[in-house]
Amino acid sequence: MAKKNTDIKKSKGLFAEAMVRLRRNKGAMIGLGIFLVIVLIALLSPVFFDYETDVIKQDYSQVKLAPCSDHVFGTDEFGRDILARVCWGSRASLAIAAIVTVIALTIGAVLGSLAGYYGGKVDMVIMRIMDIFMAIPGMLLAICIVAALGPGTEKLCIALTISSIPSFSRIVRGAVLTVRNSEYVRAATAIGSKDMHIIFSHVLPNGLAPIIVQTTLRFATIILSIAGLSFIGLGIQAPQPEWGSMLANARSFIRDYSYMCAFPGLAIMITILSLNLLGDGLRDALDPRLK
Amino acid sequence: MIKFIIKRLLALIPVIIGVTFMVYFIMSLAPGDPALLLLGDDATPEQIAALREEMGLDQPFIIQYGRYMVNLFKGDLGTSYKTKNAVSAEVFSRFPNTLILAGFSTLISIILALPLGVFAAVKQNSLFDTISMVIALLGVSIPIFWFGLLLILLFALKLGWFPVSGFNDGIKSLLLPGLALAFQHMAAIARTTRSSMLETIRQDYIRTVRAKGLPENKVITRHALKNALIPTITVIGLQIGGMMGGSVLTESVFAWPGIGRLMINSIQGRDTPMVLGCILMFSITFSIINLIVDIVYGFVDPRIKAQYK
Numbered sequence: 001m002a003k004k005n006t007d008i009k010k011s012k013g014l015f016a017e018a019m020v021r022l023r024r025n026k027g028a029m030i031g032l033g034i035f036l037v038i039v040l041i042a043l044l045s046p047v048f049f050d051y052e053t054d055v056i057k058q059d060y061s062q063v064k065l066a067p068c069s070d071h072v073f074g075t076d077e078f079g080r081d082i083l084a085r086v087c088w089g090s091r092a093s094l095a096i097a098a099i100v101t102v103i104a105l106t107i108g109a110v111l112g113s114l115a116g117y118y119g120g121k122v123d124m125v126i127m128r129i130m131d132i133f134m135a136i137p138g139m140l141l142a143i144c145i146v147a148a149l150g151p152g153t154e155k156l157c158i159a160l161t162i163s164s165i166p167s168f169s170r171i172v173r174g175a176v177l178t179v180r181n182s183e184y185v186r187a188a189t190a191i192g193s194k195d196m197h198i199i200f201s202h203v204l205p206n207g208l209a210p211i212i213v214q215t216t217l218r219f220a221t222i223i224l225s226i227a228g229l230s231f232i233g234l235g236i237q238a239p240q241p242e243w244g245s246m247l248a249n250a251r252s253f254i255r256d257y258s259y260m261c262a263f264p265g266l267a268i269m270i271t272i273l274s275l276n277l278l279g280d281g282l283r284d285a286l287d288p289r290l291k
Numbered sequence: 292m293i294k295f296i297i298k299r300l301l302a303l304i305p306v307i308i309g310v311t312f313m314v315y316f317i318m319s320l321a322p323g324d325p326a327l328l329l330l331g332d333d334a335t336p337e338q339i340a341a342l343r344e345e346m347g348l349d350q351p352f353i354i355q356y357g358r359y360m361v362n363l364f365k366g367d368l369g370t371s372y373k374t375k376n377a378v379s380a381e382v383f384s385r386f387p388n389t390l391i392l393a394g395f396s397t398l399i400s401i402i403l404a405l406p407l408g409v410f411a412a413v414k415q416n417s418l419f420d421t422i423s424m425v426i427a428l429l430g431v432s433i434p435i436f437w438f439g440l441l442l443i444l445l446f447a448l449k450l451g452w453f454p455v456s457g458f459n460d461g462i463k464s465l466l467l468p469g470l471a472l473a474f475q476h477m478a479a480i481a482r483t484t485r486s487s488m489l490e491t492i493r494q495d496y497i498r499t500v501r502a503k504g505l506p507e508n509k510v511i512t513r514h515a516l517k518n519a520l521i522p523t524i525t526v527i528g529l530q531i532g533g534m535m536g537g538s539v540l541t542e543s544v545f546a547w548p549g550i551g552r553l554m555i556n557s558i559q560g561r562d563t564p565m566v567l568g569c570i571l572m573f574s575i576t577f578s579i580i581n582l583i584v585d586i587v588y589g590f591v592d593p594r595i596k597a598q599y600k
Contacts, residue, residue: 140570148318224434261444265434272433280428
């Protein structure tokens with residue numbers, strides 16, 4: 001009998017199978033590769049460029065130099081190396097987006113799980129509050145919060161976190177609703193498992209697929225919002241390098257020094273493109289019906 | 292259907308009250324004494340106290356909010372700290388410009404995206420499909436403000452075909468900002484249309500109409516498109532929210548005299564009543580557009596209509 005059992009081929013599991021599908025998706029792998037390179041650039045920027053001397057120090061003998069061997073991306077109106085600033089800019093964007101995503105996802109997951117799992121009045125109260133937040137377009141809500149709190153990195157984080165929570169809680173609630181009435185959840189309830197244990201051990205892991213996909217795409221949206229808010233002067237403040245604020249400064253010189261606008265914009269686009277490719281691939285891998 | 296529309300209209304009331312409450316609460320956190328900001332630094336403490344009392348600033352928050360709401364229903368959004376003019380006058384005078392820009396962009400994005408998405412699905416895996424989906428992927432990845440700057444560089448500064456910014460050249464002024472704002476949304480709508488169309492044309496009823504010998508163009512236009520449009524309408528509705536946020540950035544790039552630019556200038560000038568007025572105007576418009584999208588939904592999807600019969 002025991003021998004017979006070992007003959008049964010063990011299933012890899014849905015998640016492992018999805019990862020196999022993801023690995024076969026060229027676009028997703030290209031996206032993941034590009035994104036990992038951007039993360040590496042962000043991590044290694046301090047090794048290649050000193051913040052004080054290369055990134056923020058103004059040098060009026062090197063102002064507005066076109067791309068050359070000394071300054072591969074050229075220099076800006078203060079003589080600062082654009083390559084160094086673009087690389088350091090990735091640190092700001094990725095770090096803020098990561099912090100915002102983690103906090104907003106955690107709060108959203110708790111609220112969404114409670115709403116989806118308990119339903120009834122809990123669901124109604126939480127989701128009506130989220131509806132009100134969602135009645136204001138995300139970017140405008142972030143602008144509204146920054147307008148009240150004032151510009152700055154911490155305030156930008158607060159604004160983006162608050163404006164991201166509703167969409168995360170909706171996704172998690174939806175995911176929880178799809179598995180809430182499954183037999184294994186009912187079985188766990190029947191054997192007397194505590195609600196929190198059921199939510200975190202059974203419900204959330206099984207509803208993870210749409211949450212992973214949306215988190216990847218939301219991460220891209222947050223990076224775009226950071227750049228957008230900094231572009232209109234409400235995000236990261238000078239002299240700290242950030243892609244959106246670099247573009248805002250460069251736009252005054254677009255006629256004669258268009259390269260100043262090219263590189264920060266390209267950096268944003270390539271980052272978002274890589275995340276979109278990865279997000280699309282994850283969606284195809286985790287939900288094969290959509291293929 | 293009328294029951295459905297009335298029900299959705301009634302549901303709009305708590306949303307608008309909730310939105311105004313939240314925006315009013317957030318903006319009340321802004322630092323600075325409004326009375327002092329209105330009167331200037333030369334004002335005496337007595338003058339400030341008198342104005343505070345007149346404006347109701349000595350009252351609890353909820354009373355202040357109630358007062359604001361009563362005034363809002365009368366069309367009064369307060370007085371600008373900067374210009375000392377009525378906020379409503381400035382907001383309403385600029386609002387049509389934002390509507391023109393957003394409306395024009397929505398129109399361009401739908402006109403371009405629907406055929407692009409439908410053809411890409413019908414000719415799946417063809418060169419047209421690949422090229423249009425690469426364009427769509429670039430479209431959803433490119434920041435609106437950078438795309439706007441690139442359009443200015445090429446079509447206004449290098450070729451001189453369009454004005455760099457402003458509002459005075461009619462359709463010529465509208466084309467570049469409209470395109471900048473439309474591109475991202477066009478890409479998102481095209482992607483959704485393609486995937487929803489792909490799903491629809493694999494359905495059994497499509498196979499049936501094909502088996503009956505109906506020409507392919509009629510299969511697509513009469514039978515597949517209407518069903519495939521439901522997710523597209525959802526995305527268009529969702530995109531309108533993005534369009535509002537995007538119009539702030541586009542207006543900023545092209546110096547377009549709409550409420551987005553007015554809002555950014557007011558934030559920089561710490562003109563809280565003006566910022567509040569602009570955000571409320573955006574939010575209320577967004578809620579009304581969502582309502583219209585819901586009603587359109589009812590027309591396209593008979594299942595929704597049937598719920599309210």
